[in-house]
Amino acid sequence: MSDQAQTKTEVTTGQQVSGSNSERFHMWAPRPLTRSVLWKPSSSPETESVEALYDVFITQKALAEVLRHVWDAGKGEQPFGLLAGDLCEDEDGGGKYVLISGACQSPVSLSSDPAQLIPAEAWQGLPKNAERLQGNLVGWYLRSLGEEVRLSDEQLATHLKFFSEPWHSAIVVAGDIKHAQGGFFRQTSSGFPQAPGLPFHEIVATDSLDGGEMRTVINWSNVDTSTDVQRGSYKDVESGSGRGRAANERPTGPAGAFAEEISRRAILAAASETAAALSEQRDLAEAAVREAEEDAVRKAAELEEARLAAEAAAKAATDEAARIAEEESIRLAAEEEARLAAE
Numbered sequence: 001m002s003d004q005a006q007t008k009t010e011v012t013t014g015q016q017v018s019g020s021n022s023e024r025f026h027m028w029a030p031r032p033l034t035r036s037v038l039w040k041p042s043s044s045p046e047t048e049s050v051e052a053l054y055d056v057f058i059t060q061k062a063l064a065e066v067l068r069h070v071w072d073a074g075k076g077e078q079p080f081g082l083l084a085g086d087l088c089e090d091e092d093g094g095g096k097y098v099l100i101s102g103a104c105q106s107p108v109s110l111s112s113d114p115a116q117l118i119p120a121e122a123w124q125g126l127p128k129n130a131e132r133l134q135g136n137l138v139g140w141y142l143r144s145l146g147e148e149v150r151l152s153d154e155q156l157a158t159h160l161k162f163f164s165e166p167w168h169s170a171i172v173v174a175g176d177i178k179h180a181q182g183g184f185f186r187q188t189s190s191g192f193p194q195a196p197g198l199p200f201h202e203i204v205a206t207d208s209l210d211g212g213e214m215r216t217v218i219n220w221s222n223v224d225t226s227t228d229v230q231r232g233s234y235k236d237v238e239s240g241s242g243r244g245r246a247a248n249e250r251p252t253g254p255a256g257a258f259a260e261e262i263s264r265r266a267i268l269a270a271a272s273e274t275a276a277a278l279s280e281q282r283d284l285a286e287a288a289v290r291e292a293e294e295d296a297v298r299k300a301a302e303l304e305e306a307r308l309a310a311e312a313a314a315k316a317a318t319d320e321a322a323r324i325a326e327e328e329s330i331r332l333a334a335e336e337e338a339r340l341a342a343e
Contacts, residue, residue, distance in 0.1 A: 029088040031097060032057060036201040037216055039223040041183065050198065051189045053166040055097040057201040058085075060217055064237035065103035067217065070143040071177045071234075078110040080118070080142040082126060084133040084258040087167055098167050099203075102133040103141065104262070110142060114154040118162065123262075123269035130262040137261045139169035139186070149174045149183040149222055150195035159185075160192070162265075172197070181222040196222065205237060 036057060066081070073079040085100040107125035110117045140163055142155065149172055151159065159170050170185040183197025204214045215232040216225075 026087045026089045026096065028091045029086075029099075031055075031090050031093065031095075031201075032099075032203055033201075035204050035214075037204060037214055037218075037225050037227045037229055038199060038201050039218060039220075039225050040199045041196040042222050042224045050193065052198050053096070053187050053189065054087075054169075055095060055201070056100065056169055056184055056186065056198075057097060057203055058100040059203045060205040060237050062100050062102050063202060064217055064234035065105075066141045066171060067173065067234035069103065069105050070141070070173045073109070073143065076145070078143050078145060079106070080110050080122075080140060081105040082130070082137060082262065083139040083141060083169065083171070084130075084135045085138040086135045087138070096167075098138050098169065100138055100169070101135060102258075104129045104133055104258075117154055117158045120269045120273040123266040127259065127263045127266050130259040133258050134256045136167075136257050137163075138167055139163055139171070141171035141173070144172050144174040147174060147181075148195065149181045149197060151185055152194075156192065156194055175221075180220050182218075182220040183222070 062083070062085075066083075069081055070079050082104040083100050084102040084104060085098055087096070088099055089096050104126060106118075106122045107129075108119060108122045111119045113119075140159070144150075144152075146152075151170060151172060155170070155172075159168070163170065166187045168186065171182065172185065173180065173182045175181045183195075184200040185193065185197055188198070202216060202218060204216070213228055213230050215230040215236075217232050217234045217237060219231060219233070
């Protein structure tokens with residue numbers, strides 16, 4: 001029985017696990033190992049001892065959507081998007097894994113503001129693209145402008161802010177289309193490594209099996225596999241149904257948890273943006289009040305200074321008049337005394 005048939009027939013019941021925000025349902029499903037290519041970071045023995053909390057499987061269709069988005073963007077842009085998929089548990093192996101089955105492109109790129117890499121307007125445009133996808137929100141992807149495949153401090157902070165669950169992955173693509181590199185990042189038992197990425201499984205599309213040899217769309221120079229593969233391109237995988245349809249791909253259906261989660265985040269982003277705008281208006285109003293109060297105090301001080309100056313001038317004038325009057329009185333008295341003496 002094929003992996004696709006196994007997944008469709010053997011996914012029966014599952015279990016719920018508690019997340020930080022809500023509960024997520026894990027489906028019982030065997031790992032699609034026979035149709036998968038395991039990729040590991042090249043020359044990175046330290047990743048061998050790191051245990052990820054979730055293994056990751058990604059369909060070629062989803063991977064092709066990610067690569068098509070990041071490479072079709074203009075030079076200097078940082079396109080990004082969200083990842084949709086299922087949370088699964090292999091009942092026989094007992095391990096948990098994520099099956100990434102779709103990508104949701106953001107209509108805008110990452111911003112240059114390190115405190116807010118994902119702009120609020122991105123969340124407003126994402127729900128429209130999320131309507132066609134099913135499953136859960138299982139992470140995000142982005143194009144790095146640097147040559148090294150790693151999550152920057154700002155990108156890691158963004159991941160931990162918006163994608164903090166252990167099943168959330170970050171796909172980082174770097175370099176250019178001819179010298180591409182990439183990596184999958186997620187939580188491990190010892191923390192969250194920012195480089196060089198962790199192993200992942202590429203689920204080969206049903207039409208990518210050429211005489212038993214698997215055809216991959218991965219051309220990253222920084223990952224290796226022990227599987228005999230034929231190098232292909234993401235351009236060989238169509239975005240619609242038909243050619244390039246991946247094994248274990250979820251059937252198209254009504255919007256589910258993924259779309260609901262993106263809509264919820266869009267509402268929160270809009271509310272946060274409105275709150276920020278109101279807060280800014282409040283700050284501006286408070287600043288205007290403070291400025292008016294300071295201006296009033298300044299004018300009052302100027303008026304008080306003018307009053308005191310006027311009083312001082314009036315007193316000085318009064319004193320001067322008194323002095324002149326006294327001197328005139330003395331002069332007149334002296335003249336009268338001299339006149340009397342002369343008589």
